[in-house]
Amino acid sequence: MTIKIAVIQFPGANCDLDAVHVLNDVIGVETSLVWHNHFKEANFDGVVLPGGFSFGDYLRAGIIAAHSPALDEARIMLKDGRPIIGICNGFQILVEAEFLPGALLQNEALRFVCKWVNIKVINNRTAFTHKMNKDDVLAIPIAHGEGRYYTDNLKELEENDQIVFKYSTEDGSFTSEANPNGSLENIAGICNIEQTCLGLMPHPERASESILSPKQTIHGRIFFESMIEFIKRRLT
């Protein structure tokens, strides 16, 4: 049994090669970079929608990519419970394609922000977080201009356990200083009700090698290791 992961290359994606590098060379899972028009779900066990500026973020971040045939393929995967992760622009695409609820608005400060932040694990039962502990605080970088999460249905999200990560201080408090973009309730990442599709603004692929981490942590790896483990269990 060989697990196969696809990283979708939308025009304008720019974290695509980074995700491929981490999955192939760090995690050691067979991963292909697939041009969005060429993507066929049948060949893959899981999919990564990488960060970047798909279609230049023209119109609105993620909305044009949300209409790519790749998302129709991904929808089939969503239905049968294969894991899907959208990172940064990938998150924006998942929201625009209505895989996930809510919206991502321009950062409160109206500026792009690139820095390392802390996120706290709220839900450790998803396909991408089941190897984490609830309330773990992870060090991970963000880099976005439109990452302020908003939803009208916060209650529903909470009831369905769809809030996966919240921005926090290093010791796990949800202060406004720890919130880098003004997201509602410090929300950094959410999942679908079935817990198989995760969208988040932070970049786990940038936090998977100690050489890149200010404190030599490799918390990003756990996302991908959870995903692989999830696929293995699914397949057996």
Next chain:
Amino acid sequence: MTKVKLNGEEVNIEMTKDEFEKVKELLDRDPTITELGGFDVMWSEHCSYKSSRPKLKLFEDAEANYDYVLAGPGEDAGVIDIGDGYALAFRIESHNHPSAIEPYHGAATGIGGIIRDVLCMGVRPIALLDPLRFGRLAGNSHSQWLFKYVVKGIADYGNCTGIPTIGGEVEFDDSFENNCIVNVACIGLGTIEDFKHAPSRAYNPGDYIILMGGSTGKDGIHGVTFASRTLTEMSEADRPAVQIGDPFTKKMIIEATLEAVKTGFVRGLKDLGGGGLTCATSELTGDGNTGANIDLRKVFTAEPGMTSYEIMLSESQERMAFIVKPEGLEVVLNVFRKYEMAFAVIGKTDDSKVLKVFDGEELVVSLPAKALSESPMFKRAEKRPEYLERLLAQKTPEPTIGFKDIIEKLIASENICSKEWVYRQYDHEVGVRSVVKCGDGDSGVLRIIGTDKFIAASVGVNSKHCYLDPYEGAKGGLVEICGNVIANGAKPMAMVNCCNFGNPEIPESFWYFSKAVEGMNDFCRTLRIPIVGGNVSFYNEDEVTKTAIKATPQIMIVGIINGFENIITLPFKESGNDILIVGETEAELGGSEYHSVIHGLEGGIPPKIDEEKIQARWNLLFELYQEKLIKANHDVNKGGFIISITEMCFKNKIGADMDLTGYNIKKLRDDELLFSETVGRFIIETSSKDYDRILGLAEKFNVTVKKIGSLTSKPEINIKGLKQDVKLNINKMKELYDSTIPNLMEI
């Protein structure tokens, strides 16, 4: 502007009458309108370096003198062989004038242009660095506006293309108020094979010429204006001088170009920048010793009815020209189709050595391929400005406030304070290569994935020093920027520069350029650093006040570190360790931040460079690295060593107990000792158990190394050994350091 008669009609051109006569002599006839437009652009200062070339000849032989230099001055980018089969390309360029008019698009298209320059060496652009100059921010909304939108322009363009901005520097000074400086640098990484596949010339007859990317529009056309009827229709308003960038298309161009190069069917590659299609086709054929037939009606335009003149001279962004082997045409076109990039096969190369351009049936250009690049050169007069004597004679007044207050003012001053507000807006981590990130070192350090090799890069120069002495100032810039990569553990490998000066027709302004070039050349030859490229921006001079910017010969250095364990960072690591200073401090307060911030002075004696001492210090540092004796390193520059030490304390909230009694070797005044900006000094953190070993090595290398303090766990700096003891609170200093720019920029 010159008026000349062309085929019976009166025409306005930028070139001089003599140059126009030379064009006619070269062709033995009157040029066509399109040809004249080509000459006017290609013989402009910007394209031809006609004022600077005689001087820049000094830089010419990098490829011959260094076996690892693959491409030197004159190419689109310098390229060096860094071992393991990898080639590193890099270049720096100015985009000053467009940015002064339209900061957002001016800066953005600057980034666009420099990315293309590196891309057309066949390698992937992996990093950007941007040194900037503006007028002072405090109380100046114009400077704030320029600063805000230049940074945003760089951020939006760089972030979207997925190229991390890993470094840069900013200075604020009144002389840049009306002439801001926006320099952009790019580094590219690829295999040596990739580089060999993409020469910027068409050397083989019978190849296809393909234009790929954005459509050709009326933006950016300048140069010749015509009094004739046909051309009055092109009103100024229709021809915006500043181009509009499209980073999304650029990202597609990068991917499509790299994939096309990988097919092996690309035989030449050239970006379309200044001079547009005219420049690209004439340089491809001229440098390749071939000719070409081009049909302008094949070019896809942004609007119908563009004249051949407009198509040939358009500087629309996001375009590349490819020279493709006939047998690979379809393969390459399929790559462009995959990325949904517009393209057109616009012609074919031949062995005629003549560039022939057709507008349908009509032959509009027929020139010897090399003619456009054979511009006349000017020998410009140079004269040392008389005001320098007065400036150099300025004496430092006794300070009227205590050192604590002075240091607090300095750390919060615009030129010294944290630039975090800037680099937070840049995605400096995309590409998963950034190992030493903005704020953590004197340079940006990138890994080369799959190897244990690292690239360190830094850029900058001290304009205030150059203003007082461009020769020593340019050398000082090299010392500082090399010092930045050395402080991170890297060996400086090569240099590119971007010379920003005033009007070369004014002898005083040209003198600055001339001396700075001599300084760079002398230093680089002595210290064996190849100069592999450069760019010149003249006319940074205020029309109204007739004053030039302070001379700004920006210097960019790339260095290589072998082995992760050999990377050194800036922050102090552990209390109990020693603070050592490498190098003597001289009485060199000229052009210092202390002079300008505390005393409102611009003059005094600026730092002077002793190459032998500099070399000895660098050698010592590498020996200390080899023996793993250095825990942290930071070079000393603006504000003097006390500022360097304070900056090193910030990250880990470490304090320092300092005693300067034994260090004042030259019996300087206390303020001279603390705030002199003598270049080439380093502050290093070392273990006290290694002290004797280090001093022994220092003696062997004949370098002054003094212990000036120890690190403590209490976040304060205590300085003894001066006429007054000084106590600084690190938390307060950090707050001052961090708040200046946000306070000025966030209203």
